[in-house]
Amino acid sequence: MQSSRLIALIPALALALSAASAATADPITERQALMKDQGRAVGTVTPIMKGEKPFDAAIVQSALKKLNDDAQKIDAATLFPAGTDKGDTTASPKIWEDNAGFVAAIEKYKADTAAAVAADPKDLESFKTAFSQVSKNCGTCHQTYRIKKD
Amino acid sequence: MRKLAMLLIVLLLVAGGGFWLLSAPTRLEPQLLAAAQPGDATRGEAVFWQGGCASCHAAPGASGDARRVLAGGVQLVTDFGTFVAPNISPSPQGIGGWSFEDLANAMMKGVAPDGRHFYPAFPYASYARMQVQDIADLHAFLQTLPPSDHVAEPHRLKFPYTLRRGIGLWKRLYLSSQPAVTLAGADEAVKRGQYLVEGPGHCGECHTPRDGFGGLDTSRWMAGAPSPEGKGVIPNITGGEGGIDSWSAQDIAYALESGFTPDFDSLGGSMADVVQNMSHVSAADREAIAAYLKAIPAHPNGYPATR
Known part of the structure; x- marks a missing residue:
């Protein structure tokens, strides 16, 4: 009797555990994975930017889409909650000192990636224009809101 | 007693005069x-x-x-x-x-x-x-x-x-107009890069550690340093451990132009601004800077480990 009730509890317990782990997933790991993913997208178009490979509309559009998808996932409140400047992170305290500025920088990035996808570049020149509009955000945001550690 | 006081005054005057002369612009x-x-x-x-x-x-x-x-x-x-x-x-x-x-x-x-x-x-x-x-x-x-x-x-x-x-x-x-490092057999590109990096580019001001009096330690030229603005570090850009040995000259030139590192991270901090400047510099000059950085002596990181 007792044991059967316990067994019945197991699925509920497992469900509760997995929900808890999703909610407490480390925001530092999560945001770093998201950044790395965007880096990979940049990597797929770098040979085209450098002129090492010919322009390919399909490759660049899929990279821009990837960047846009990732950009839309960046949420300051969940990925950069207060206190997560501590630990294995290069996030600058400025994120929380000037949170409105940080949120505005993220919004701008989202708007610029969406615009680049909408532009759907069909030649190298228009791709370079669209991509530089997107990639400027990397430098601007990292200039203020990231601290290089080692 | 009076003699001693006189001597002290004279010494102070000499020291003060010496300071004044030595510190003159x-x-x-x-x-x-x-x-x-x-x-x-x-x-x-x-x-x-x-x-x-x-x-x-x-x-x-x-x-x-x-x-x-x-x-x-x-x-x-x-x-x-x-x-x-x-x-x-x-x-x-x-x-x-x-x-x-x-x-x-x-x-x-x-x-x-x-x-x-x-x-x-x-x-x-x-x-x-x-x-x-x-x-x-x-x-x-x-x-x-x-x-x-x-x-x-x-x-x-x-x-x-x-x-x-x-x-x-x-x-x-x-304060000296002499080069920071001596590079034997430097070709024209390396020489141009040396001029740009050590002179106008003033890269060493952040990338080289300073000694106790705030002067650049040229024996650890470009080895990286604690950030002069207090938080974080400025990276080692020599070929030594912790540095950028794995970057090709083309990687360095492209990073200066685009802001992207070979692993597609983007340069941040005060370097983001340097990239804005460097994007206006000629491609030949960016390549010269890269050639110079590949030619300078390798050093391990010029800052203590932070983690």
Whole structure:
């Protein structure tokens, strides 16, 4: 009797555990994975930017889409909650000192990636224009809101 | 007793006089300046971007064409106190009245037209290696920029750094037009890169660790250093452990142009601004900088491990 009730509890317990782990997933790991993913997208178009490979509309559009998808996932409140400047992170305290500025920088990035996808570049020149509009955000945001550690 | 007091006074006078003499500002030789041709503003614009003037002298947060308005106001928060970059636009509040000779003495000797020492937050210890002709061209270019009537706040420094005269002694130790490293068998690209990096580019000011008196430790040239602004580090850009040995020369040139590292991270911190400057520099010059960085001696990180 007792044991059967316990067994019945197991699925509920497992469900509760997995929900808890999703909610407490480390925001530092999560945001770093998201950044790395965007880096990979940049990597797929770098040979085209450098002129090492010919322009390919399909490759660049899929990279821009990837960047846009990732950009839309960046949420300051969940990925950069207060206190997560501590630990294995290069996030600058400025994120929380000037949170409105940080949120505005993220919004701008989202708007610029969406615009680049909408532009759907069909030649190298228009791709370079669209991509530089997107990639400027990397430098601007990292200039203020990231601290290089080692 | 009276004799002893007299002796003390004499000693103090000698020491004070010695300090006063040793700390005196020195200017460039007039014949060195006379050898320069009249400045060419087009060439001067290239020098402007190589020198990164806008990074400190444009208004804080300026981007695009606003980086050509050198209104000043950027604050450098350091262990010595807060330095505020002055207005260097061609206006009465800026340096509108400066001659080419004034600019050359400021950039290569750290001396203001009125004879005061500038603080070495203004990287004249690097600019001292520049060619006088580049300064003449830069002077011509600076006059083409928009004037600003902004008056930058004064520096807010801690004692004893408030005493400018002492900078004269610092200059005796660290101000030199000699190259920072000797590179045997350097080709033209490496030589050009050396000029750009050690002179106008003033890369060593952040990427090289400093000794106890705040001078650059050339025995660990470009080994990386604690950030002069207090938080984090400036990376090692030699081929030593922790450095950028795995980067090819093309990787370095592309990072300077685009801001992307070989693993597609993006350069941040104050380097984001350097990338903005470097994107205006010629491709040949970016390649020369890369060639030079591949040629300099390798060192392990010039800063303590942070984790």
